Amino acid sequence: MGNPMRIRAAEKDGVTEVKVLMNHEMETGQRKDSSGNLIPAHFISELTAKHGDKVVLQAEFGPSVSKNPFLSFKFKGGAKGDKVVVSWIDNKGDTRSDEATIG
Amino acid sequence: MDQSRRNTLKASGGLSLFSLLVAAGMVKPGVAEAAWNKAAFDAKKMDAALAALGAGSPAESAEVQLTAPDIAENGAVVPVGVVSNLPNTEEVAILVEKNPNMLAARFMLPAGTEAAVQTRIKMGQTSDVYAVVKAGGKFYMAKKEIKVTLGGCGG
Numbered sequence: 001m002g003n004p005m006r007i008r009a010a011e012k013d014g015v016t017e018v019k020v021l022m023n024h025e026m027e028t029g030q031r032k033d034s035s036g037n038l039i040p041a042h043f044i045s046e047l048t049a050k051h052g053d054k055v056v057l058q059a060e061f062g063p064s065v066s067k068n069p070f071l072s073f074k075f076k077g078g079a080k081g082d083k084v085v086v087s088w089i090d091n092k093g094d095t096r097s098d099e100a101t102i103g
Numbered sequence: 104m105d106q107s108r109r110n111t112l113k114a115s116g117g118l119s120l121f122s123l124l125v126a127a128g129m130v131k132p133g134v135a136e137a138a139w140n141k142a143a144f145d146a147k148k149m150d151a152a153l154a155a156l157g158a159g160s161p162a163e164s165a166e167v168q169l170t171a172p173d174i175a176e177n178g179a180v181v182p183v184g185v186v187s188n189l190p191n192t193e194e195v196a197i198l199v200e201k202n203p204n205m206l207a208a209r210f211m212l213p214a215g216t217e218a219a220v221q222t223r224i225k226m227g228q229t230s231d232v233y234a235v236v237k238a239g240g241k242f243y244m245a246k247k248e249i250k251v252t253l254g255g256c257g258g
Contacts, residue, residue: 058211066223074217
């Protein structure tokens with residue numbers, strides 16, 4: 001189980017803006033540790049955001065997304081009080097899902 | 104639309120291909136995922152990355168806006184935003200020409216989601232950054248050079 005995400009969702013004029021801050025190392029697989037061994041890649045590879053049952057964003061990340069990835073997007077149709085759920089899976093199969101209430 | 108049925112079909116389709124690859128010894132179990140576009144993320148040349156995305160050679164378009172700093176002091180965290188004013192924008196990809204792997208991130212936007220995404224990427228050195236957008240089945244792009252004073256991919 002990964003570390004918790006911070007999610008903010010705010011509705012204005014029918015458009016909901018979602019900001020997500022994930023907590024993940026996003027290791028590239030290019031770096032070496034102090035003894036010269038390659039550190040294996042470890043990064044979030046897929047992310048899905050849902051408003052109710054509807055998928056509002058799908059994303060695929062490579063290792064060149066920054067550590068503790070930030071993501072922001074906007075969708076129509078959200079109302080205050082609705083839930084937005086964001087889930088990710090990383091290249092080692094670890095997953096995390098968090099939700100936020102649209103404010 | 105019967106979303107759950109579609110997902111099931113997609114999952115089973117992906118799974119069978121995956122198990123075939125595992126059987127053939129091409130993919131180690133637990134490393135690959137069915138849906139992740141491995142070919143595109145593994146591509147080390149711009150042409151190959153674009154081909155794996157199905158983009159070919161996208162036309163440069165003023166309707167695609169790439170928002171990023173001119174100079175990034177820290178290559179480990181470069182804020183990048185893409186806005187597309189093209190109707191029916193369904194996909195956005197961010198590529199960095201001089202990174203070891205070009206493709207940084209790819210976003211699939213269902214109807215109702217605005218073509219405006221922001222994220223943060225790593226850059227090893229000063230490079231052109233490309234925003235490639237798929238709208239109405241065609242690909243368009245915008246690019247911008249970002250100067251990096253401190254690389255974000257080294258050890």
